Amino acid sequence: MPSAASAWTRAEDPGTAAAWVETPLQLLSAVEAHHSGAVARRTRLLPRSGSEALAATVAALTEAGLPDGLTVLPPVPTPTLYRADTDVWLVGDAFSGQVQRALLAGRPRRLVVVDDGLATLHLLRLLGRRRPAPLERARVRSTLPRRALGLAAALRLRAAARAGRVTVFTMLPLPAPLVRAAAAAGVRVAAHDFPWLRSLxxxxxxxxxxxxxxxxxxxxxxxxxxxxxxxxxxxxxxxxxxxxxxxxxxxxxxxxxxxxxxxxxxxxxxxxxxxxxxxxxxxxxxxxxxxxxxxxxxxxxxxxxxxxxxxxxxxxxxxxxxxxxxxxxxxxxxxxxxxx
The missing domain is CATH 3.40.50 (Rossmann fold)
Structure with missing residues (x-):
């Protein structure tokens, strides 16, 4: 699996990125993505409100010293920072209804999906299928409107992947067939081993x-x-x-x-x-x-x-x-x- 440096080139780096994170792992992954130098020169990170674990992780990382160009905003309950004037969106949970509605309303130049545990594998499997499938969480029975939203988000994400605008940034050692299927769908996969976290x-x-x-x-x-x-x-x-x-x-x-x-x-x-x-x-x-x-x-x-x-x-x-x-x-x- 290619490293972050080989998957992206600095020549294509846009100026600004926005990250909406809902869990500590998504937060760590977004920080590592920014630290790679291949996402954007400036990243604004917005934590979801209401999570003590997420707030404690933000405080610990801030005390340790965040990478240059990364700003953590006060937590809010919705991904309000996804706007048309942001070049790159970093997304942790591509199965979130709030995130999917934001995807349908905006058109970022690039979309970077950061780790969210097993959901990352599930997302890659869905995107690697020949026929579009709704972006729904594994083992969850959705309502018809929710399935319609998931299908619309899947079509938008697959179109962006075909245009070379989707990257999955992950620490997971992915099975080779999964990486090949993702690549065939246009999804770039960039690997990391927590270099920023290890530098602390x-x-x-x-x-x-x-x-x-x-x-x-x-x-x-x-x-x-x-x-x-x-x-x-x-x-x-x-x-x-x-x-x-x-x-x-x-x-x-x-x-x-x-x-x-x-x-x-x-x-x-x-x-x-x-x-x-x-x-x-x-x-x-x-x-x-x-x-x-x-x-x-x-x-x-x-x-x-x-x-x-x-x-x-x-x-x-x-x-x-x-x-x-x-x-x-x-x-x-x-x-x-x-x-x-």
């Missing part, structure tokens, strides 16, 4: 050698709590662990874990890409399948830190977890570049 002063390393990443699947009703908590306790029996909660995790899992004598629950503030960038070779990260597994593998590859994803046993799933969801999440058990 090293973060502190936890005293525990084992790090367990939390999941929101119990809160979402996809996993039974009991076997999940027993699995974390099993990790702690082997050695003391520090547990990094998912930003949407709640008391159902956190209260029992905080009471466990060999589990230290870290603050529920920053994304793991930021909070764990100081891990060393002595550390081992263990997680159920998640985007964070892949991002930490990329971020910590040069450190020699082991990052392992554990398949979810069949008995852990609830009836709400459809077979498609289970297969979808298994993408992150092994390295995505080796996936079919």
């Amino acid at each position: 002063p090293e973060g502190s390393a936890p005293p525990e050698n084992r790090v367990v990443l939390g999941t929101a699947m119990v809160r979402d009703g996809l996993l039974h709590a009991e076997p999940y908590l027993a699995w974390v306790a099993g990790q702690a029996r082997e050695e003391p662990v520090v547990y990094h909660p998912h930003r949407r995790e709640d008391a159902r899992t956190l209260d029992p874990l905080r009471a466990h004598p060999r589990v230290r629950v870290a603050p529920q503030e920053l994304p793991v890409e930021l909070a764990l960038r100081g891990l060393r070779a002595r550390h081992r990260v263990v997680s159920l399948p998640s985007t964070a597994v892949t991002s930490l593998r990329v971020l910590l590859a040069r450190r020699g830190t082991a990052v392992d994803a554990v398949p979810v046993p069949e008995a852990w799933w609830t009836d709400r977890a459809a077979p498609e969801l289970r297969a979808h999440l298994s993408t992150f058990v092994t390295d995505p570049k080796d996936a079919p």
